[in-house]
Amino acid sequence: xxxxxxxxxxxxxxxxxxxxVSKTFVAGxxxxxxxxxxxxxxxxxxxxxxxxxxxxxxxxxGKTTLARTVLGLVEPTSGEVIYRGNNVxxxxxxxxxxxxxxxxxxxxxxxESYNPFYKVDHVLRTPIRRYNLASSKSEADGIVEEALRxxxxxxxxxxxxxxxxxxxxxxxxxxxARAVMLKPKIIVADEPxxxxxxxxxxxxxxxxxxxxRDLGISILYITHDLTTAFQIAENIIVLxxxxxxxxxSVESVINDPTHPYTQLLxxxxxxxxxxxxxxxxxxxxxxxxxxxTGCNFYDRCPLRMDECTNAxxxxxxxxxxxxxRCYRYADSPVHLAxxxxxxFA
Amino acid sequence: xxxxxxxxxxxxxxxxxxYYHTRRGPVKAVDGVSFQLNRGxxxxxxxxxxxGKSTIALALMMAHKEPARIEGGSIILNGSNLLDDNDEQIRLRRxxxxxxxxxxxxxxxxxxxxxxxxxxxGLKDHNVNMSVGEFNGRxxxxxxxxxxxxxxxxxxxxxxxxxxxxxxxxxxxxSMNPSVIVADEPxxxxxxVVxxxxxxxxxxxxERIGAAAIMIGHDMGLMxxxxxxxxxxxxxxIIEIGxxxxIFQNPRHPYTQLLxxxxxxxxxxxxxxxxxxxxxSLLRPPPGxxxxxxxxxxxxxxxxxxPITRELDPNRFAACHLYDDSxxxxxxx
Numbered sequence: 140x141x142x143x144x145x146x147x148x149x150x151x152x153x154x155x156x157x158x159x160v161s162k163t164f165v166a167g168x169x170x171x172x173x174x175x176x177x178x179x180x181x182x183x184x185x186x187x188x189x190x191x192x193x194x195x196x197x198x199x200x201g202k203t204t205l206a207r208t209v210l211g212l213v214e215p216t217s218g219e220v221i222y223r224g225n226n227v228x229x230x231x232x233x234x235x236x237x238x239x240x241x242x243x244x245x246x247x248x249x250x251e252s253y254n255p256f257y258k259v260d261h262v263l264r265t266p267i268r269r270y271n272l273a274s275s276k277s278e279a280d281g282i283v284e285e286a287l288r289x290x291x292x293x294x295x296x297x298x299x300x301x302x303x304x305x306x307x308x309x310x311x312x313x314x315x316a317r318a319v320m321l322k323p324k325i326i327v328a329d330e331p332x333x334x335x336x337x338x339x340x341x342x343x344x345x346x347x348x349x350x351x352r353d354l355g356i357s358i359l360y361i362t363h364d365l366t367t368a369f370q371i372a373e374n375i376i377v378l379x380x381x382x383x384x385x386x387x388s389v390e391s392v393i394n395d396p397t398h399p400y401t402q403l404l405x406x407x408x409x410x411x412x413x414x415x416x417x418x419x420x421x422x423x424x425x426x427x428x429x430x431x432t433g434c435n436f437y438d439r440c441p442l443r444m445d446e447c448t449n450a451x452x453x454x455x456x457x458x459x460x461x462x463x464r465c466y467r468y469a470d471s472p473v474h475l476a477x478x479x480x481x482x483f484a
Numbered sequence: 485x486x487x488x489x490x491x492x493x494x495x496x497x498x499x500x501x502x503y504y505h506t507r508r509g510p511v512k513a514v515d516g517v518s519f520q521l522n523r524g525x526x527x528x529x530x531x532x533x534x535x536g537k538s539t540i541a542l543a544l545m546m547a548h549k550e551p552a553r554i555e556g557g558s559i560i561l562n563g564s565n566l567l568d569d570n571d572e573q574i575r576l577r578r579x580x581x582x583x584x585x586x587x588x589x590x591x592x593x594x595x596x597x598x599x600x601x602x603x604x605x606g607l608k609d610h611n612v613n614m615s616v617g618e619f620n621g622r623x624x625x626x627x628x629x630x631x632x633x634x635x636x637x638x639x640x641x642x643x644x645x646x647x648x649x650x651x652x653x654x655x656x657x658x659s660m661n662p663s664v665i666v667a668d669e670p671x672x673x674x675x676x677v678v679x680x681x682x683x684x685x686x687x688x689x690x691e692r693i694g695a696a697a698i699m700i701g702h703d704m705g706l707m708x709x710x711x712x713x714x715x716x717x718x719x720x721x722i723i724e725i726g727x728x729x730x731i732f733q734n735p736r737h738p739y740t741q742l743l744x745x746x747x748x749x750x751x752x753x754x755x756x757x758x759x760x761x762x763x764x765s766l767l768r769p770p771p772g773x774x775x776x777x778x779x780x781x782x783x784x785x786x787x788x789x790x791p792i793t794r795e796l797d798p799n800r801f802a803a804c805h806l807y808d809d810s811x812x813x814x815x816x817x
Contacts, residue, residue: 183737198674209659306762307533335700336532341746363675366705370756395749400668407676409683409705411747417680417709 152186154324154357155209155242156478159218162204164383176204178381179218182479183465184325184357185224190483191351191358193372193389195365195404201381206329207359211235212245240270243318245311247330251260252301253310260298263287263317269320286320287313290346308339315346325357326350332367344371365408374483377401380435383454386479387461397463399440434466442467456482494663494696495521495544495582502536502543511766513539513552515720521664521696526687528685528711528728529544530743534763535717537700544698545584546574555681562663581608583657586688588650588674593641599627600637600693603656613764626655629692630685647678649704651685658689665690665697671706682694683710704747708732713799716740719764719774722793726800736802774810781806 142253180201184190187243191420197201207213209220211227220227221239230238253262263283266272274278282292282344290312302310309332318326329349332340347372350356362368368375369389376394377398385398396402422439432438433448440447455468462474474482496590502514514536521527531537542548544559546566558568561581566574579582587593594602603623607614614622624634630651641649650670667686672680687710690697699710705815707714708728715725717736726736733739742759761778764770770777776786785805796810 197677210815218596308758311761337704338532338743338746338759341748343754344748345756345758348756361792365676366748366750372755390753401675406751407680408750409680409703409709410674411705411708411732411744411749413708413732415708421681422677 153183153221153480154186154223156183156221157209157218158221159204160205160208160215160220161217162201162208163215163216164479175296175381177201177208177215178425180205180378180381180383182383182386183220184359185480187355189351189355189357190374191348191360191364191372192483193360193369193375194378195362195375197363198379202361202363202378203329204381205378206244206327206359209359210242210327211238235344236270239401240321240322243321243323243326243414245314245318245328245331247324248253248334255302257301258298259300259302260306261409262313263320266317266321270337272320282320286316289349289350289424290316291321292316307335308342309337311339311343312346315343315350319350319354319356322354325359327359327361329361331360333362333364340367347371365393367403374479376479377404382435383462383464384436384477385461385463385465386454387458387482389426389460391458397457397461397468398436399442400436402461403441415416434464492521493522493697494562495698496506496556496560497540497544498560500540500559501565502539502548502552503555504552506767509767510555510624512720512769513766514543516557516767517673517717517720518557519715519721519722519725521698523663523696524691524694525576526690526697526712528698528707529717529722530704530707530714531717532702532763534766536720536766537702537717538668540717541698541810542583543664544582545578547584573705576610579657579662580610580660581662582664582666583652583660583662583716585653585657585665586645587669587671588682591641591649591801592653593649595641597640598637599639599641599644600650602652603627603659606659606775613661616716622659627652629658629689630655631681639668645678646674647682650674650678650682653683654686654689658693658695658787661693661695663695665695666700667697668700669702670699672701679706680709686710693773704743716743719769720766721774721803723775723804726744726797730797730800735803736796736800736807737775738764738779738781738806740802741766742780773803 157180159179159181160177163177164170164174164176194202194205204213208215214228225234260428262278267282268281273282287294292309292312292330292373332343344367347358355360360368360372372389375389375392377384379400381450385392385401393405403422421440433450434452437443437447452464452466454462454474455471456462456474457471460482498518500514503510503512517540529537563648581642595635603626604619621638627634627636632648632651637789672684674682696711703776711728714728714731715722718739724740732744737745746758759778764774771787773791776782780783783805791803791805793801795801796807
């Protein structure tokens with residue numbers, strides 16, 4: 140931990156911290172091909188108050204790799220993920236068991252999280268057994284039923300059924316119930332609503348919001364959809380090709396994006412309003428020479444300048460609650476603290 | 485039908501019924517759907533999964549397969565009913581009169597054929613006779629019209645990004661200047677930036693060749709950006725249809741009202757309300773109105789009688805018992 144990031148914590152305890160996390164995937168036997176999925180990403184989630192942080196980006200932005208790294212499913216090539224003071228990669232068995240209970244995950248496709256041969260009950264009872272949450276069957280029943288009610292499902296209509304007998308929205312809410320039952324500190328939700336219909340999307344997002352508000356669970360909301368990120372999160376980190384392009388409070392980032400990439404994303408949102416038509420502005424086309432040094436958005440940037448090819452821009456602190464990685468803001472102070480905590484405060 | 489209306493209205497679908505025959509009985513995926521498409525018009529058909537929207541797309545292309553069967557109605561394309569045609573006639577009318585842009589998530593291009601050959605394949609299949617040079621010129625022209633470099637012709641699909649592949653699919657779809665383009669979730673699985681580019685490209689070429697387009701999907705935002713008219717599907721039926729601005733500003737059917745109020749935007753944070761309940765079983769649809777089990781305004785009559793579609797305002801249709809007393813005239817939509 141550097142002196143700067145200590146200073147940026149304002150003394151408050153951190154629940155989860157990703158410290159300069161990089162992940163490089165290597166493919167190919169003879170000619171190695173390197174993919175830098177994550178490049179020195181640093182952020183943290185405080186112990187309190189419970190927050191909802193959105194991590195947004197397109198495919199290839201590294202958002203899912205970041206989620207998997209935070210969950211300990213992917214080991215970073217460099218940097219570390221610290222959960223309550225312990226490095227996730229070096230935890231003892233007991234610490235790891237606690238980590239697995241306190242950090243829960245909800246995946247995109249509720250179909251894939253289920254074994255089709257088991258009833259829904261199995262999904263909910265397994266964790267109770269594994270973590271010894273109940274001493275009797277009736278106590279286990281009570282925990283299951285309470286968790287289902289918390290997410291707005293009626294136990295009598297849900298239990299005893301096979302996954303295919305539930306709607307996509309119900310299945311996804313069963314996964315939320317399963318996560319909630321374990322009384323986690325944090326839920327990593329990786330595109331939890333991208334596979335469900337609009338009418339159910341609202342219900343699931345509202346359920347996640349209630350988990351945060353009423354049960355004090357922090358949420359990392361991983362998404363490609365800025366609209367739902369805006370609705371649910373307080374803060375947002377926009378990733379581009381594994382790097383933080385822009386971060387800050389969700390209202391300010393989405394209503395007034397500063398990084399040309401965020402601007403492109405926001406202007407591409409299909410607003411559900413025929414009066415607000417898409418603008419005609421386009422991204423720049425890649426030219427023959429793409430610089431190997433400099434800003435990683437250079438080839439698509441409509442506002443690129445000569446100096447952008449010199450070196451990778453640092454993060455500039457453009458406002459109290461904003462940072463952006465773009466030379467157009469070189470007049471603003473460089474954000475030295477690698478942690479985003481002080482920006483989100 | 486006169487030639488004049490044929491030119492102005494290339495597609496008229498009347499009381500179309502498509503059922504999937506299962507051991508437990510027929511699943512009425514499309515149950516009495518009627519609409520028409522005018523030249524140059526863009527219709528969006530929206531609905532949840534299971535509402536029957538993709539089955540309509542398949543039926544329009546006559547590409548539905550067993551156990552799906554067309555049980556009734558008609559699909560009048562340029563004045564003649566597709567359901568009266570034999571397989572060979574249908575094959576010839578596909579691409580030349582009605583063409584499909586497939587789902588973005590499906591890899592519909594042949595992985596071992598160069599793009600040029602895939603485009604030319606469709607033309608040759610429809611007995612287009614040109615010299616090699618003329619074919620190559622046509623391919624270059626088509627690729628340019630969808631915003632691709634003509635060099636893409638010599639590439640294989642795996643060398644292209646998802647957005648480029650969808651542009652190639654659009655180029656193939658317009659290669660014979662069809663009068664109707666059917667696009668079924670053309671941007672599913674594409675990133676937002678690419679999605680916008682693909683939809684704008686589709687819109688540009690549709691306007692240029694003067695075709696009518698029908699886009700099928702569940703994303704109301706995308707529909708608001710693309711369509712000039714929107715049809716809302718629920719339980720195998722179109723329950724409301726009208727001009728896009730009108731539908732968004734003044735939805736008349738309770739389902740449409742709930743659907744529009746459930747849409748998140750980036751203007752203000754608010755409580756998000758979904759639509760309670762589940763979509764109906766199409767195997768055993770509820771009696772009366774298909775939506776009455778979830779409808780906050782359901783009345784006794786809704787559980788008994790299927791509501792009639794009425795024209796509430798010019799070009800504005802809804803099927804709901806709330807409007808039984810209105811002087812909107814009954815129409816068979």
